[in-house]
Amino acid sequence: MVLRLSHRIIRDARATSHLFLAARALGADGVIYTGQRDRTIEATIHEVTKAWGGHFDVTYQPKAAGVLKEWKTGGGDLIHLSMYGLPLQNVVDAIRTSPADKLIVVGGAKVPRLVYDEADWNVAVTSQPHSEISAVSLFLHELFRGQELSKPFEDAELTIMPQVRGKKILRRSGSGGGRDTRHDGSV
C-alpha cells in the first residue's frame, strides 16, 4: 500500500494521478491519501482499474497521523521515501525480508517530522531531488525484484498485445459481463 501525504486538488492533480497509476501498474495493492479529498482522481483510478483489470483500492483519510498509527498497531512496516534517508540499494534486501505488510509513504510539500520518526525505514532513492513518482516506482521494482513487470491484471476489459511497432489492444466483447475468446487474460 502507498500513502500519499497532503494532496492538493489543483496543484497536485496530475502528479498524484501519475503516482497512483504507477503504484497500480507496479504491483501495489492500493493507495491511501491525505490532504484534500479529490473525487475526480478517485473516479479516474477506478475507471482505469475497471478497464485495465486487477484490484486496486483508493482510500481517503483526513489525517496522516491516524493512518500511521493504525498501520503500526496492525503490525505493518512503515517505509518513508525521502532523499534524506538510507540508500535504497543498501536497505531493500532487509526490507524485503520482513513479512509484514508494507506502507510506503511519500510527501507532500512538507513532510511532518512525525513521519521520519515513526518510519521503520527512511529510504532514499538517490540522494538527489527528483520525483515521488520515480521514487515509488523504483522502490516497488526493487522490492518485487522486477517480477511486477509481468504481473497479470485479471478481468481486464482492455489488454495490450505488445508490438514491435504500433498499437494493438484486445477489447473484451460485452465488457462488464461477457467473455471473448480473443481475450486471453494475460498481459
Next chain:
Amino acid sequence: MVLRLSHRIIRDARATSHLFLAARALGADGVIYTGQRDRTIEATIHEVTKAWGGHFDVTYQPKAAGVLKEWKTGGGDLIHLSMYGLPLQNVVDAIRTSPADKLIVVGGAKVPRLVYDEADWNVAVTSQPHSEISAVSLFLHELFRGQELSKPFEDAELTIMPQVRGKKILRRSGSGGGRDTRHDGSV
C-alpha cells in the same frame, strides 16, 4: 539523453519537471523537449544542477521530427517508451548491448506515428497505463543495472549525508567558488 515530446507550459509544468529531475537523478546526461518552450522549467533544472552537482543539459527543439532525424543520422539509437511496445524485461539486454548513444523518447499527449516507425525499439514498461516519469525511471534503472543509484554528482553545493532519521545536508562554504573540507564530494 531523454526526449520529451509536446510539452505544454501550464498543463505539463510539474510532470515535465518531475520527468527532467528523474532523468537527471537516474543518470541521463540531459533532456531535449519539444512543444512549447518553457524557460521556467529550464531555469529550475539549471538551478537544481548548480546546487546538486553534475552536468545536465536541457535543450529546446521546436520539431520532434528534426530531433529524431538528426539523432539517427548521428548513428544513435532511438528508444520510444510506450505501453504498446515490447516488454522492457525482454529487450533491455539487447538495448544495453548496443554501444550507440541512446535517445529515450516519451510523449506527449498524442505521439505521432513517425515516432513508432523511426524508433529502433518501442519499449513497454508494463502494458498498463501509468506515467512517463515512472517509465523513464525504470528504463534508466534497468539500462544502468542499478549502478545509477550510486552515481556521484561532481561540484555540488549541497550534498546529503544519508540518515536513519531526519535530514543532514552538507553545504559547501562560499558556494560558487570556495571549498569546504566538510564537503567530500560523494553522495
